[in-house]
Amino acid sequence: MAATDSTMPQEEAAPNRALVLVTLTFVTMLYAMTVTIANVSLPQMQGALSATTDQIALVVTFNIVATAIVTPMTGWLTGRFGRRNTMIWGVGGFTIASFLCGAAPNLETLILFRAAQGAFGAPLVPLSQAILLETYPKKDHGFATSIYGTGVVLGPVIAPTLGGYLSELLSWRWVFFMIIPFGVIAxxxxxxxxxxxxxxxxxxxxxxxxxxxxxxxxAAQLMLDRGERNDWFNSTEIIAIAGLSCLALYFFVAHTLTAKPGTAFLNIAILKDRNYVLGLLIVFVFGMLNFTPMTLLPPLLQTVQDYPDSIIGWLLGARGIGTLVAFAMMVYLSKLDPRPILITGFLIQGLAGFAMANFDVNVTTFDVAWTSCLQGFGVGLIWVPVTLITFSTMDPKLLPEGMAIFHLLRNFGSSVFISISFAVVIRTGKTNYSEMVEQISPFNERLGMPFVAGRWSFDSTEGLAAISGEVGRQAVMVGYVNAFYLFSLACVCVIPFVFLVRMKRASR
Incomplete structure (x- = not known):
């Protein structure tokens, strides 16, 4: 990657800076909407397109992985075509792809257009953030980033809430069609x-x-998406895909290390910055945590409690409310040492994940609402500090390339962990189903008690179907519980790396 056309500092008057900030915030909100908007309708898409749980997850993961692949091209795109043209084509193509997602006739086409959505939207966030940091003086970066972060917040609030109602009243296609007016404004x-x-x-x-x-x-993402279905490394296909991913990664590393200085896709110089490398690790875990609960909760609520899309939309929107409160606080907290705030954010997310891991089949709307809000609050506390830590000691000339890699790892972390989480749900759900059905027998005296058996019965087809359905419901709930425990563990494991960050003393 090479330097972009935005590496030169901008001389903007305060009113112009404010208008640019509003525009960049709205563009970011547009992209943030699509990352979350499909989640609320995943159960309806699954039924309409005759997909399994892991197949419908591709609608989310392929969008994210396409974003991850194209994000590092941001530097070249803006250097080759200019930041204005890149953003025009990005927003325009993104809006058209959203329409095509709504018009998709089958799952394969929907996944293709979701990938196109991610590809066109990939340059928008890193380019917007780079322009923002260059438009405002360094002393105002915390304030500007906090305001800009409202775009990240409002998207996940508007998208699932409004999308849930449209999906329930009309169809899942309208969660994509509703993006078009926002795209025109951006x-x-x-x-x-x-x-x-x-x-x-x-x-x-x-x-x-x-x-x-x-x-x-x-290839790594495809392996994770198809691994559980193909029994992982017992499958020749999975072994081949994993081998291809490792070979391509080796080729990339070898090529990067042996290329002439300034010609490689990844500039090795940016990896000499200690804070930047630690920031990449932290933001990768942040990406893992960011959207995983929003992707797991809709199928959980639909499968276990048969919640309607409108209610699911409101519950997902609660996460955005928590994030909005945190961003409002960060306007003032951004002036403090970011490390304690970052640790607090991860601990809060871990607490939210642990609370979700204590859900059962009788989970209520209040349970989901407050835990989602708490998880969103943790997200809001993390975003500004991790950005400040990562780029606090970076050479401004390396900022565009550094920002691109930063967002690549954030997005790749999201897609990887979503796939892993669904694999945990499916595998542990099947394992627990097998263990639980061993207890379902006419010889189990407890099942013969009326107050235990209820409508279950071994004497009719309907009774056997009721038993099977309840065992399946309980087993899949255990799968989701395990996924949330994994989420909490990831929150805690990243905290020691925050203590390795060194912050410069602020200049007076």
């Missing part, structure tokens, strides 16, 4: 307020590095 703002630069340098893309990294990431 498109208008970019054309009006984002300026081109005349000093854009000529850049080249290291296609060898880009293609090898893309293959490594895509």
């Amino acid at each position: 498109f208008t703002g970019v054309i009006t307020l984002i300026k081109s630069r005349s000093d854009r340098p000529s850049t080249k893309l290291d296609w060898t590095g880009f293609i090898s990294l893309s293959i490594a990431v895509a």
Whole structure:
């Protein structure tokens, strides 16, 4: 990757900076909407498209992995075509892809257009954030990032809430169609307020590095998505995909280390920054935690309690409310040492995950609402500190490339952990089903008691079906509980790395 056209500091008056901030926030909100908007309708999509639980998860993971693959191209795209043109094509293509998602006739087509959505939207967030940090002086970065973060917050609030109602009243297709008006507004703002630069340098893309990294990431994601269905490494297909991913990653690393300075897709110089490397590790785990509960909760609520889409939408929107409160607090807390705030954010997410791990088949709306709100609050506390830590000591000339890798790992962490979580749900659910059915027998005296058996019976087909359904419901609930325990464990494991961060003393 090469330097972009936005590496030069901008001289903007305060009113112009405010308008640019509003535009960049709205563009970010547009992208944040699509990351979460499909989640609320996953159960309805699963039924309409005759998909299994792991297959319908591809609608989420392929969107994220496409974003992860294209994100590192942000530097080359803005250097080659300019930041204004990149954002215009990104927002325009993103809006068109959203329409095509709503019009998709089958699962394969929907996954394809969701990947296109992620590809067009990939440059929007890192480019917006890079422009933001260069538009505002360094002393105002915390404040500007906090305001900008409302775009990340409002998207997950608006998308599931409104999308849930549209999905229930009309169909799942309208969760994508509703994005179009927002896309038109963002498109208008970019054309009006984002300026081109005349000093854009000529850049080249290291296609060898880009293609090898893309293959490594895509193959790893495909392995995780299809692993449980194919019994992991007992399958020749999974072994082949894993081998391809490892080979492509080796080729990428070898090529990057042996390429001439300044020509490789990844500039090794950015990895010499201690805080940046630690920030990459932390943001990878942050990405793992960010969207996983929002992806797990809709199928859980639909399967276990048969919740309607509108209620699920409101419950997912509660997460955004928690994040909004945290971002409002970060306007003031951003002036403090970010490390304690970061640790607090991870601990709060871990607490929320532990509370979710204590759900049972009688989970209530209040249970889901307050835990989602708490998890969102933790997300809001983490986002600003992890950004400040990662880029606090970075050379401004390396900022665009650093930002691209930062968002690549955040997105890849999300797709990886969602796939792993669904694999845990399916595998442990099947294991517990097998163990529980061993207890279902006419010789089990407890099942003969009327107050225990209820409508269950061994004497009719309906009774046997009721027993099977209840055992399946209990088993899948155990699978989700295990996934939430894994979520909590990830929250705790990353905290020791925060203590390794070194912060510069603020200049007076």
